Amino acid sequence: MDDFLAARLQMAFSLGFHIVFACIGMVMPFFMSLAHFYWLRTKKVVYRDVTKAWSKGVAIFFATGAVSGTVLSFELGLLWPKFMEHAGPIFGMPFSLEGTAFFIEAIALGFYLYGWNRLNPWFHWATGVVVGISGLLSGILVVAANAWMNSPAGFDYVNGQYLNIDPIKAMFNEAWFSQSLHMCIAAFVSTGFAVAGIHALMILKGKSVKFHSTAFKIAAVFGTVAACLQPLSGDISAKDVAKRQPEKLAAMEAHFHTERFAPLIIGGIPDTANKKVDYAIRIPGLLSFMATGDFNGEVKGLDSVPQEDQPPVTVTHYAFQIMVGLGMAMVLIAVLYFIALWKKKDWLRSRWLLKLFVIATPLGFIALEAGWTVTEVGRQPWIIRGVMRTADAVTPMPGIAYSFYLFTAVYISLAVIVSLLLFRQISMVDKLYDSANQSKDEQL
Structure with missing residues (x-):
């Protein structure tokens, strides 16, 4: 290697681990x-117990995120x-x-x-x-x-020098809003479905049903509402990418030729x-409409980009299809859940609906990883689009392969430890509730 x-x-x-x-x-x-x-308003003990259980999970993830985030900050300097x-003085402000936000989050979490x-109580x-706010x-x-790496702004690039630096303009670049919106909603979707799926599994197993049912409902509402909002933010992101990074959109859709009335490609290899996509479903004109708002709008293909500046098509296309496909699957589950809440109350007690949420437990995070793959691979071969190539930014230090092996082992170990801690936490909750219920039975 x-x-x-x-x-x-x-x-x-x-990045894949930290995200x-x-x-x-x-x-x-x-x-x-x-x-x-809900605990403060209703004084129902189950809400207090859910809060305390989740707070321990928040502490675990805060510590893990802090460690992995710190490693990333060092890797930026060491590897690139x-x-x-060149980029540090420009986009160092965010x-x-x-x-600062992390510092506030740590203090608030300690309190x-x-x-x-x-x-x-209210303080x-x-x-x-x-x-939550500082973390967001x-x-x-x-x-x-x-x-900023996708849409560099806040400087003039003249003869290899970065002049007239404006950190505010760099931070609020053209891509920041669409990417931040899409990412924040994705965080709620992935976490909501993952947490709901874990609690749904515990309900199906008949363990601490009242506790897990309460937790499930809160997580499911967050996840399903966010899932229905995500296509809207996706549309905003797609139009933004079509305007700023047409080569990325072309790679996402495996769109090789510039044309009007461009079809939306679903699936395919x-x-x-040969500059084509085999076995794909094509919806005529829909890509043009999604990218430009006009069914007859022109969508640039990869043929409009020099060969050396084209992003990898296969990886970007597959990642995009996975992200969209899993996103729509979660929208479908969300619609079924809303129907259950409003019209079909008996569905809420059905095993098939709970099983759907169990199946969907990892889907949000798979879609999240696929989305970041689209963002990063779709920008290649640039680390700063149009300004600096990734190959020109890498460290000249040898032996990076050994560093990769070491860090991979560390991250895998950390993932296993976190998983064991969470499993232990869930087991402790179930034992606590089982013991409480047994005491009540003995008293009766």
């Missing part, structure tokens, strides 16, 4: 705060020194602000975890809300920095040698 590939793989693996725990850390505090709010040398029966609840802001700021 050459050093360039090893550096890219290490960054990809690190899962970062998204859970962004969203779970809102679940926790809502359960806490040329990139940081990273510095993210550090929350140790504030039970010590702080005013205690408010610290949990601050954890951290995610938005990091995505803004990534958006890209044949890059």
